[in-house]
Amino acid sequence: MTQDSKSGTSRRAFLRGTLAAGTAVAGAGMARAAGPDPLITEVQPWAQGLGDGVDATPYGLPIEFESDVIRRNVPWLTADPISSINFTPIHALDGTITPQGCAFERHHSGAIELAKPDYRLMVNGLVEKPLVFTYADLERFPRENHVYFCECAANTGMEWAGAQLNGAQFTHGMIHNMEYTGVSLRTLLEEAGADLSGDKWVYVEGADASSNGRSIPMEKALDDVLVAFKANGEALRKEHGYPVRLVVPGWEGNMWVKWLRRIEVMDGPVESREETSKYTDVMEDGSARKWTWVMDAKSVVTSPSPQSPITHGAGPLVITGLAWSGHGRITRVDVSKDGGMTWETARLAREGENKALTRFYLDTEWDGSEMLLQSRAMDETGYVQPTKAQLREVRGLNSVYHNNCIQTWHVKENGEAENVEVS
Amino acid sequence: MTQDSKSGTSRRAFLRGTLAAGTAVAGAGMARAAGPDPLITEVQPWAQGLGDGVDATPYGLPIEFESDVIRRNVPWLTADPISSINFTPIHALDGTITPQGCAFERHHSGAIELAKPDYRLMVNGLVEKPLVFTYADLERFPRENHVYFCECAANTGMEWAGAQLNGAQFTHGMIHNMEYTGVSLRTLLEEAGADLSGDKWVYVEGADASSNGRSIPMEKALDDVLVAFKANGEALRKEHGYPVRLVVPGWEGNMWVKWLRRIEVMDGPVESREETSKYTDVMEDGSARKWTWVMDAKSVVTSPSPQSPITHGAGPLVITGLAWSGHGRITRVDVSKDGGMTWETARLAREGENKALTRFYLDTEWDGSEMLLQSRAMDETGYVQPTKAQLREVRGLNSVYHNNCIQTWHVKENGEAENVEVS
Structure with a gap:
């Protein structure tokens, strides 16, 4: 048994500035009074009585609080x-x-x-x-x-x-x-x-x-x-x-x-x-051009994004998204915070699977300044997801289908994000 | 490109006796008149009009015909x-x-x-x-x-x-x-x-x-x-x-x-x-005995089973089920049709995943006679799922938890199945 972190990186810095020790923390933009947190010190309604029995929903649905997560x-x-x-x-x-x-x-x-x-x-x-x-x-x-x-x-x-459309659900859903x-x-x-x-x-x-x-x-x-x-x-x-x-x-x-x-x-x-x-x-x-059956390698940052803004201040931030390729496995995804000028290689949650979605994460520190967030997928054939400019150079502007270009979200200082174009 | 079957086995024998060529077949125990099948030759109601629009169910549920597939x-x-x-x-x-x-x-x-x-x-x-x-x-x-x-x-x-309980849902669900x-x-x-x-x-x-x-x-x-x-x-x-x-x-x-x-x-x-x-x-x-945290290797045939009888006669039959182990990957599943006297190695749908369900299939020909169906899982540690008798020898009859014994379904000539014990 070892005491070393599996990731090899100490995350202890997380504590400083974002989490208060020994008391409730001010997270997710919620302002809370100093002193005991009644959600911990008081017995809450859900611990004072009984919840639903097992025959309540023979086929279940998401809890009411998730009613916005819909098609x-x-x-x-x-x-x-x-x-x-x-x-x-x-x-x-x-x-x-x-x-x-x-x-x-x-x-x-x-x-x-x-x-x-x-x-x-x-x-x-x-x-x-x-x-x-x-x-x-x-x-x-x-x-x-x-x-x-x-x-x-x-x-x-x-x-x-x-x-055009302000949300990953609408641009890539x-x-x-x-x-x-x-x-x-x-x-x-x-x-x-x-x-x-x-x-x-x-x-x-x-x-x-x-x-x-x-x-x-x-x-x-x-x-x-x-x-x-x-x-x-x-x-x-x-x-x-x-x-x-x-x-x-x-x-x-x-x-x-x-x-x-x-x-x-x-x-x-x-x-x-x-x-x-x-x-x-x-x-x-x-x-x-016809018989363009294969969906080329593509990716998108799903959070932060216009419908999933950053709700906390500067500090640890998880950037995540999806990548896929109709040609086989995703082998690498890069993420840029500056509209494609510099790139960092993201962590794949699991090894890319053949013609299946791959989840990527970039565990980073946000300094609170605005970002032009992009992701760029690569597949096992060596194909690299193109920019909008590269795609237009070949295809022009009359197309509707097979747009697999790199997407940009403009993340503002307040954490909100917007669909913008960086060609 | 090759014309050989991927499975290496010709399934053409399937045709004989079970499928009629050039016309509708008598499948799933349904008796149908000879002659044209109106479900093919007549334009059906669902092809004469429009179905639901995309805003019908923002979060979908199973179709009404599947309303029995519930907890x-x-x-x-x-x-x-x-x-x-x-x-x-x-x-x-x-x-x-x-x-x-x-x-x-x-x-x-x-x-x-x-x-x-x-x-x-x-x-x-x-x-x-x-x-x-x-x-x-x-x-x-x-x-x-x-x-x-x-x-x-x-x-x-x-x-x-x-x-005791007549169904895989209740014995293993x-x-x-x-x-x-x-x-x-x-x-x-x-x-x-x-x-x-x-x-x-x-x-x-x-x-x-x-x-x-x-x-x-x-x-x-x-x-x-x-x-x-x-x-x-x-x-x-x-x-x-x-x-x-x-x-x-x-x-x-x-x-x-x-x-x-x-x-x-x-x-x-x-x-x-x-x-x-x-x-x-x-x-x-x-x-x-306490601290028995790990769930040992186990498996069950999910179909045919009491709630999933055989609805066709003799001929091709897919026997399928699930296997899992708390110790890691499932490496092999055997299936017996005669209550454990003889065993055939089943096909794993995918390579066993660490501490996850593994689906197995035995693609077989059923001769229409009764069977005592069992499955037996093995994991990467070499552990073999025990019989009831083996488990009782160690644990007796006072236990409630951690029963990972081999399960038997008695499949009758009419295709119905029942929970029975073959120790």
């Missing part, structure tokens, strides 16, 4: 909430798992209700035997579990021309990260005797009125795509495609077809609405 | 639900993460409501400087993220004398597995200048009326104990100790003190109610 819509973004998006409250979360209840959702014709007994999944096209599976059939194939992030290609899409359980798409294609040649494509289609459909090249279909029915251990939520959705690791969320009803093996791509007029990248000259 | 109480277990327990629906979950909403809870005086501004954590006793932290203070220390299981020492405690975020206890002890000598103890105490308190030897306190404020990314739920609980990896759940209010560094253990009259193991001769 939020931006009403002006779309004409109607039926074909719209809401955002994960990433500014208020920590760790890497996203609870299903606050994981962003995106629909093209609303979240439908499809009961398991009514569910059918067809595999057709270039197959020896067209097949139809019930939900119960799917449960009889070997299952896999993997944690993956799902990011909408439009995440950060409002920010191309300049700083079209992302979630869950443990999926399902059957590999490869297994179902093999079951149907599909033509698995490298020049073939798979068209996947949802059961909702929008019939959201996307073409996937056979190589990806055989690699790591899952036909999933659980997320974070339990059934998918209605808004995430109950009872069955596709999971296309590292690739744009629109391809993760919900309420999956059909898988057609084809000679080529369909070039559907969702892969032509939408989800393609319009360049400076008006031409469009 | 359940066993009313006769305790006199009152205030000092009681409910059980995780492990029979219906997959993967390893437990959603907070259905993670078991155990209270001694009910689940209290304690708002963050009212929260205080005192560190006192053998320390240079007694300290009091607010919630906001805790957020300024370096944070860690880890996935750990939490198991009540009484899990499976009803089963000592024979098969006092367990959950979440990604915790918090500050290491070591950090706070160092901050207070605590005496960290190996012969010292730490007494941890909750803020509820029961003042649930436990003594922890210093070596464990300095090893991996967390003062946690988030689980699965979001705030702890009320029933899991909001805003702050202790996480004592691999050790019995009762030590994971909720609504943590005090950490006292002491010369010896307190020998509180919860570590003398409760949570000690009464042996055959009436003497009690």
